Amino acid sequence: MKGFLAFLYRYRVFFFFVFLELISFWLLVSYNNYYNAFFFNSSNQLAGSIQTTTQNTIDYVDLMKANEELAIENANLRKRIFNLESAIPTHGQYEDQFEVIPAKVVNNNFRRSANYITINKGASHGISPEMGVLSTQGAVGIVKSVSRNYATITSLLHQNLMVSSELKSTGTLCTTQWDAISPRESKVRFIPRHIPLREGDTVVTSGFNAIFPPGVVIGVIESFSLSDESAFYDATLELENDFTSLRYVNVVANKQKTEKDSLEAQYGQN
Amino acid sequence: MVRINYQQLVLYFLVYVVLQLPLLYKFVLFDSAFGFFYLGFLLLLPFGINPFIRLTSGFFVGLLIDIFSNTPGLHAAAGTILMFIRDYWLLVVKEDLEDDPNLSVFRFGMRGTFLYLFPLIFLHLLFIFGIEHGKFLGFGLVLKRVFLSSLFTFICVVIFNFIMAGRKKRV
Incomplete structure (x- = not known):
């Protein structure tokens, strides 16, 4: 026993090293497995607010371009509304089932092997994990975790999605x-x-x-x-x-998701 | 025996780590060279400090970076490894470390700086991009990214250090 303690003491730095590595890999693995499991990501308040400030500075610099883009987007949307209104006389079911929450992108990666997006809306705006995220052009990703005012999104540019x-x-x-x-x-x-x-x-x-x-x-x-x-x-x-130029996104909340999932869970689907 | 220069240490932390946070994954050249200059802080920590403090600082600086990059544990693991092998590599590269524990580019000279910093930065980034990519398919792309990022990071660290550590501080 004494020999064992001496052994531990002699290699204490190495054991400390192994200990820290184990914590790191535990964090890494659990983050990949669970939704909304941890504090250590960009949807926490501190990281979110710093990223917002950074993004605001960048936005101010290309305000001109943003204006142009929004104008074009507005026009496109108006066109779509006209088309849809004429095509569907009543759009009750769709509207009841999905709720749309607009949000601004405060951080976006697209050059990595696993990319995430941070937006400036969170739990207090009704966002929760596993909601879909769209832009006016198409699908963007799935909400991974939320804090009060921010949410992290797993981008479509993520290998595991x-x-x-x-x-x-x-x-x-x-x-x-x-x-x-x-x-x-x-x-x-x-x-x-x-x-x-x-x-x-x-x-x-x-x-x-x-x-x-x-x-x-x-x-x-x-x-x-x-x-x-x-x-x-x-x-x-x-x-x-x-x-590469994502600015505004819409988070889609499906009100009937829980109902559908629990029904499917009864028969062991999924 | 010269004491550790705490003033310089704080300056290193502010410039290398705090400045990195808003610029993480945004400081990019040619779409594949990322500037992870927070490594400058870890690599230029004074020589010979308590190994527990050394490893812990590697872990926590890594974790701080992780919070901003949505990779909890990845940079922390890499940072801890880096800090573990750092002092051994330092002994290989440089001899008169006992006189003055403070490290800066001026003490190494250009050749010594490259020899000390580049291999460690390369290994660190290989670990990070390799694990993030997670498979061998398309690994050439990852290697290119690692190599360019290492060069870019190295240049950033050296330039920042030129600005911060004036020649007069050399003992």
């Missing part, structure tokens, strides 16, 4: 997952080989996982290949969203 999607033309179910190569492109997986795929096909969210509303545009098929032994296409899509 799989979005349940479908081909608009055929309704085929597939999965969109980023391959960490370019912020303009993403992979589409599990499109079976009997589907006639064409370049330019639109990929939209399926709405099956109750995070995104159905039919939100993700991107357009840019290229694909099909090897002889593979059951699925190897397809790449060009993302509709320009993640």
Whole structure:
């Protein structure tokens, strides 16, 4: 026993080192596994407020560009409203089910292998983890964790994020997952080989996982290949969203998510 | 025996670490060279301080960076490793460390600075980008990112140090 204690004492620095490493990896692994599990991310107050200040400074510098973008966006939205109003006489069900919370991006990464976005709205504005995030162009990501006034979003540009999607033309179910190569492109997986795929096909969210509303545009098929032994296409899509200049996003709250999830849990789905 | 220069240490912390926080992952060249100049603080901590303090500072500075980059534990793990091997590497590179524990670019000379800083920065960033990427597919891209980032980080650390550690402080 005495020898063992002497051994511990002799290598105490090394053991301390191992101890710190274990804490680090525990943090790392648990952050990847659980939603909203920890304080140590950019949705806490201090990090959020510093990032807001930084973003405000940057915004002030390109105010001109932002104005232009907003004007164009306004015009596009107005056009869409006209189109939608004429197409759907009553839009009751959709409106009741989803609530939209607008937010401003205060921090955005797109050059890393795993990217996150921070926005300036949080739990006090009704945001909670696992809500979908859209921009006017298309899907952006899923809320990972929230504090009172900020929320961290797992961007579509994250290798572990799989979005349940479908081909608009055929309704085929597939999965969109980023391959960490370019912020303009993403992979589409599990499109079976009997589907006639064409370049330019639109990929939209399926709405099956109750995070995104159905039919939100993700991107357009840019290229694909099909090897002889593979059951699925190897397809790449060009993302509709320009993640390099993301300024404003909408968080979508699905009021019926809990109901759907608990119903599905009864039969062991998911 | 020269005492540790605490004034300089505080200055290092403010410039290297506090300035890094708003600029993290925003200080980018050519879309792949990231400037992680917070490493300057860890690498230029005085030689020979209590190893527990050394490891702990590596851990907590890393954790602070993690909070801002949404990677809890990643920079902390890398920072702790860096601080663990730092003093051994320092003994290999430089000899007269016992006279003055304070470190700055002027004490190493250009060649010594490169020899001391670059390999450690490279290993640190290889660890961070490697784990973040998490697979071997597309690892060439990661290596390019690591190499360019190491160069950029090295240049940032050296330039900041030129500005902060005046020649007159050299003993």
